Amino acid sequence: MAVGHTFALAKNEFDKAHLSAKTAKCIVPVNGKFRDTDSIRDKYGKPSEDYYKWQFVHSLINSGLYARDFIGVEVQFPKGNSAVIRLDGAIFDSSDWLEHYNAYWKDRRSTDLEWLHEHLLAVIEFKKNDKEIEKVFTTQVKPAMREREPANAYVLGVYYGADRLYLFQRSSGKYIRYDEGKNQKGEDSKVGVY
Numbered sequence: 001m002a003v004g005h006t007f008a009l010a011k012n013e014f015d016k017a018h019l020s021a022k023t024a025k026c027i028v029p030v031n032g033k034f035r036d037t038d039s040i041r042d043k044y045g046k047p048s049e050d051y052y053k054w055q056f057v058h059s060l061i062n063s064g065l066y067a068r069d070f071i072g073v074e075v076q077f078p079k080g081n082s083a084v085i086r087l088d089g090a091i092f093d094s095s096d097w098l099e100h101y102n103a104y105w106k107d108r109r110s111t112d113l114e115w116l117h118e119h120l121l122a123v124i125e126f127k128k129n130d131k132e133i134e135k136v137f138t139t140q141v142k143p144a145m146r147e148r149e150p151a152n153a154y155v156l157g158v159y160y161g162a163d164r165l166y167l168f169q170r171s172s173g174k175y176i177r178y179d180e181g182k183n184q185k186g187e188d189s190k191v192g193v194y
Contacts, residue, residue, distance in 0.1 A: 006063055007059045007063040008059075010058060010062040011058075013062070014054070014058045014059060022039060022041050023037040023038060023040060024038055024040045024050075024054040024058075026073075027054075027058065027061060027068055028057055028068050029072045030072075030073050030074050031073075031075065031076060032102045038050050038053075038054060040054060042128075048128055049088075049127060050126075052126045052127065053073055053088060053126040056089070057071060057089065069098075070092050070094070070097065071090070072089070073088060074087075075087045075101065076105075077147050085143060085147065087123050087124065087125075087147070089123070089124030089126065091124070092116075092121060093119050096119075097119060101116060116147075117147060117149040118148075118149055120147055121156060122156035122157070123155065123158065124158040124160060125140045125144065125157075125158065125159050127161035127162065128161055129162050141158075141159055142168075142175055144157065145157045145170050151173055152173040153170075154170065155170045
């Protein structure tokens with residue numbers, strides 16, 4: 001891919017290459033493991049949620065916005081005794097995330113989990129169709145953003161699917177839209193679609 005590629009160009013290249021493809025190459029770890037391909041079509045042959053996942057990851061990496069070593073999909077964090085919160089996608093500030101992630105799930109050392117919480121930069125939720133963004137934010141994106149510690153640390157939340165992109169941020173413990181134009185009340189703004 002040429003230097004200076006934009007996200008939109010990389011997305012168009014993915015779409016063209018996968019126009020009728022049933023699978024896409026897994027270019028980042030899935031739940032901490034490398035695998036070859038993932039199905040990207042539903043039972044009707046339409047793009048699935050996984051189509052948008054790999055479209056986004058491909059575009060993010062091939063536009064030069066982020067290096068593949070810092071990204072994972074289907075990343076899980078423990079919640080309580082047996083429950084987990086699954087992030088459709090996660091971006092960390094270090095390529096060491098994969099070592100800590102796999103070490104945590106193998107040995108369950110709290111130091112590895114703490115490291116992951118402290119180095120999480122962004123959480124991503126993928127959808128294949130437009131759902132109510134406020135509902136998706138409240139029930140999926142915001143809880144995933146809470147995985148970043150400490151609670152007042154900056155973290156980015158991403159909702160992506162069906163050619164729609166919404167960005168959120170937690171700054172100083174407040175959850176607002178990334179687009180300052182959507183935050184008429186500054187840090188006291190509420191997340192919503194305008």
